[in-house]
Amino acid sequence: MDTLIGSPSIWGLIALAAAAALVGFSKTAVSGANTVSLAVFAAVLPARESTGVLLPILIAGDVLAVLTYRRHAHWPTLWRLFPAVAVGVVIGTVFLFWADDGAVRTSIGAILLLMAGVTLWRRRGAGEEAEDDGATRAGRVKARSYGILGGFTTMVANAGGPVMSLYLLSAGFRKLGFLGTSAWFFLIVNTAKVPFSVGLGLIDAKSLLLDAILVAFVVPGALIGRYCVDRINQKLFERLVIGATVLGGVQLLLR
Numbered sequence: 001m002d003t004l005i006g007s008p009s010i011w012g013l014i015a016l017a018a019a020a021a022l023v024g025f026s027k028t029a030v031s032g033a034n035t036v037s038l039a040v041f042a043a044v045l046p047a048r049e050s051t052g053v054l055l056p057i058l059i060a061g062d063v064l065a066v067l068t069y070r071r072h073a074h075w076p077t078l079w080r081l082f083p084a085v086a087v088g089v090v091i092g093t094v095f096l097f098w099a100d101d102g103a104v105r106t107s108i109g110a111i112l113l114l115m116a117g118v119t120l121w122r123r124r125g126a127g128e129e130a131e132d133d134g135a136t137r138a139g140r141v142k143a144r145s146y147g148i149l150g151g152f153t154t155m156v157a158n159a160g161g162p163v164m165s166l167y168l169l170s171a172g173f174r175k176l177g178f179l180g181t182s183a184w185f186f187l188i189v190n191t192a193k194v195p196f197s198v199g200l201g202l203i204d205a206k207s208l209l210l211d212a213i214l215v216a217f218v219v220p221g222a223l224i225g226r227y228c229v230d231r232i233n234q235k236l237f238e239r240l241v242i243g244a245t246v247l248g249g250v251q252l253l254l255r
Contacts, residue, residue, distance in 0.1 A: 008044050008045065012044040013213075015040050015043075015044055016040065016041065016044055016045075016210075016214055017214060017217045018040070018217075019036070019037035019040035019041055020037070020057050020214040020215065020217040020218050020221070021217045021218065021220060021221035021224075022034060022036055022037045022221060023037050023054075023057055023058060023060075023061045023218055023221060024060075024061050024064060024217070024218040024219060024220065024221025024222035024223075024224075024225060025221040025222065025224055025225040025228075026061070026161065026221075026225070026244075027058075027061035027062060027064060027065040027183065027186075027222060027225065028061075028064065028065055028068055028069075028179070028222045028223075028225030028226045028229060029224075029225030029226070029228050029229045029232070030225070030232075030237070030240045030241060030244055031161055031164070031165045031178070031179065031182050031241060031244075033240075033244040034058070034061075034158075034161055035159060035161065035162055035244060035245070035247065035248025035249075035251065035252075036244070036247065036248065036251070037054065038050075038054065038157060038158055038159055038248070038252075039248070039251045039252070041053060041054045042101075047101040047104075048096075048101060048202070049202060049207070051156075051157055051158050051197070051202055052197050052200075052201075052202025052203040052204075052207050053207045053210055053211060053214075054158050055158060055190060055193060055194065055197055055202075055203065056203070056208065056211040056215065057211060057214055057215055057218060058158060058186070058190050059187070059190045059191060059194075060215045060218045061218050061221075061222060062183060062186045062187035062190055062191075063187060064218065064219065064222040065179065065182070065183035065186075065187070065222070066183045066184055066187050068179075068183070068222070068226055069176060069179045069180035069183050070180065070183070070184070071180065072176040072177050072179065072180025072181070073177075073180040073181045073183070073184045074173070074177055074180070074181045075184075077143075077168075077171065077181055078181060078184060078185055078188075080140070080143045080147075081143055081146070081147040081150070081164075081167075081185065082147070082188070082189075083147070084143065084144040084145075084146075084147025084148045084150075084151065085147045085148070085150055085151035085154075085189055086151060086192075087147075087148050087151060088147060088148040088149060088150060088151020088152040088153075088154075088155065089151040089152070089154070089155045089189075089192070089193060089196065090151075091148070091151070091152050091155075092151060092152040092153070092154070092155025092156040093155055093196050093200070095152070095155075095156055096155070096156055096200060099156070104156050104157055106252070106253060107156075108153050108156065108157050108159050108249075108252050109248075109249045109250070109251070109252030109253035110249070110253065111149060111153060111163070111249075113246065113249040113250070113253070116162075116166065116242055116245045116246050116249065120242065139171075142167070142170070142171075143167070146163060146164070146166070146167035147167075149163050150163040150164050150167070150189075151189070154186075154189060154190070154193065155193060155196065157252075158190075159248065159252070160186070160189070161182075161186070162244065162245035162248055162249070164182060164185060164186070165178075165182070165241045165242075165244075165245060166241075166242070166245060168181060168182060169241060169242070175229070175232075175237050178237075179229070
């Protein structure tokens, strides 16, 4: 990390600033779109270290999203997810000790594409589900499965957004409930990840200095997202979320 601040070129810094703005947009409009930001950060910076630089920027976007959609969260869903997510974060931390960048990218890309396919299949084969499907055994199993995968992917590559997006879509969340629940989820989970990232050496003083430069670009992205979200109907919203998930999965596999 010693050369992290000095390594990006001017074009690299411009790309990072645009990716930071996209983080803000994704947090207030199309969740999962920040997988593109993940790819940009990993292309400009060393892939493993890029996750530590991106995490504080994601938290800044989470704060803005919570301020915007805090009243729309569905807390029973969140409480169901958190224990499984904690397990996934621990598994992801262990995985980072031995996995190289290629193994991380391939694993997460395959998971995202698989779940996008499962979500599309479920939505073709059934009507829209109720928001709170945790009363059934199948609902609880689904919450645990997505929770573990979400914790794992968010720890190893900050790629938990598409996983949770697919879970919330499969549970039948409407747009504002989706965004409010997602906002609180990631603010809590990403903040909880900070000690793990510090312990792995992914966050240090130099990475935070770069974050201080980039975080200002999150705000205009979030404002643009808030402006756009009221102009996106539910069907288009769902298509954009799934499309962003597929795009992110393909990028991870091809990089």
